[in-house]
Amino acid sequence: MTAPFAPELLRVPTPLSWLERASASPEVLLIDHANCEKKAASTALALMFAYAEDLELTAKMSRLAREELRHYEQVAKLIRSLKIAPQRLSPGRYAEGLRRLVAKAEPQREIDLMICGAFIEARSCERFARLTEHLTTPMGARLRDLFAGLHAAEARHYQLYLELARRAAARGEASELIEARIEEFAALEADLITRPDALFRFHSGAPDDGAI
Numbered sequence: 001m002t003a004p005f006a007p008e009l010l011r012v013p014t015p016l017s018w019l020e021r022a023s024a025s026p027e028v029l030l031i032d033h034a035n036c037e038k039k040a041a042s043t044a045l046a047l048m049f050a051y052a053e054d055l056e057l058t059a060k061m062s063r064l065a066r067e068e069l070r071h072y073e074q075v076a077k078l079i080r081s082l083k084i085a086p087q088r089l090s091p092g093r094y095a096e097g098l099r100r101l102v103a104k105a106e107p108q109r110e111i112d113l114m115i116c117g118a119f120i121e122a123r124s125c126e127r128f129a130r131l132t133e134h135l136t137t138p139m140g141a142r143l144r145d146l147f148a149g150l151h152a153a154e155a156r157h158y159q160l161y162l163e164l165a166r167r168a169a170a171r172g173e174a175s176e177l178i179e180a181r182i183e184e185f186a187a188l189e190a191d192l193i194t195r196p197d198a199l200f201r202f203h204s205g206a207p208d209d210g211a212i
Contacts, residue, residue, distance in 0.1 A: 114165035
């Protein structure tokens with residue numbers, strides 16, 4: 001991997017403490033990532049319903065949802081092959097924390113939802129790159145191979161969401177404001193990633209001493 005993170009969006013790299021925890025907890029990492037792929041697909045479908053009159057957006061979200069489900073199938077296949085016992089995991093704070101910044105009223109809501117999606121995908125992209133360098137156990141090597149293959153897809157996804165955010169802003173005559181809005185999300189995202197986190201998840205922050 002050439003770039004440690006997506007420079008046009010992310011303000012901080014993943015903390016080393018998170019990478020160390022990921023190396024020590026590959027089962028939780030993989031199960032939660034499977035959840036992330038399902039959630040990514042459901043988000044794309046939800047956007048298709050929310051903006052059904054926008055045929056360009058719905059076509060792109062349809063393709064995205066199918067790709068995310070294919071990724072889920074890849075992750076689920078690896079979980080089975082590694083004989084990892086499935087378990088229900090409570091969601092982390094990351095996605096919900098970002099969504100708290102999303103406006104409730106249109107047209108700003110559409111712009112914010114796309115920005116939010118861009119940050120989630122960009123962080124996934126960055127973590128795939130970092131994980132390929134840190135997962136060194138035999139099980140970690142299997143995850144590393146999978147994540148290396150997913151890295152390019154996540155790069156496309158965050159760029160797609162960013163393109164759609166700027167498109168929505170231009171349509172709503174808010175083009176001059178979108179960069180400031182992106183900076184607001186960037187600051188929040190950086191805080192969520194660096195602040196101690198009580199749960200270890202694929203998108204969690206720096207683990208605190210009692211993280212589970």
